[in-house]
Amino acid sequence: MSQPIAEEYTSYVTLLYRKMRWMRYGESIAFVFGLIIVIMNFPFRSFPFFIAVFSLAFAVFFGAPLIYKYCLRPYYLLYPDRLQIGFRNRTKTFSLKQIKKDFDLSYIYVIENKRESLLVSNQFLEKLNGQLEVVKHG
Helix, strand or coil, X not given: CXXXXXXXXXXXXXXXXXXXXXXXXXXXXXXXXXXXXXXXXXXXXXXXXXXXXXXXXXXXXXXXXXXXXXXXXXXXXXXXCEEEEEECCEEEEEEHHHEEECCCCCCEEEECCEEEECCCCHHHHHHHHHHHHHHHCC
16 A cells, blocks of 8 residues: 555644535534524623624634534545545545546535535645646546
């Protein structure tokens, strides 16, 4: 078995700005439920209401990536011919021939005809894009 070209365990900072679709939905739902609780417990447009809403937003925005990082433990291994993606105890391996760059955002790729968000740094993405070019052009 060949050595990995790049290995990355997703950092907290990366999770602050790169998320999968279900992560964004989860954060939105958590914020809405928290907002309902705040609305029920504080007078609308009062100072404590604003403090509670901003605290809730802060907790969801900065707390959710911590939960993702320590519960999911995402990691990525790039080999010359494949990409290995791991979450918790599950690992998926994809041939680089099955991976195509999507044109929306720099970290979204089409893997097996599905749009996937790769929660990795720009350096890892550069190595992945370089390896995709090598595989594409033989």
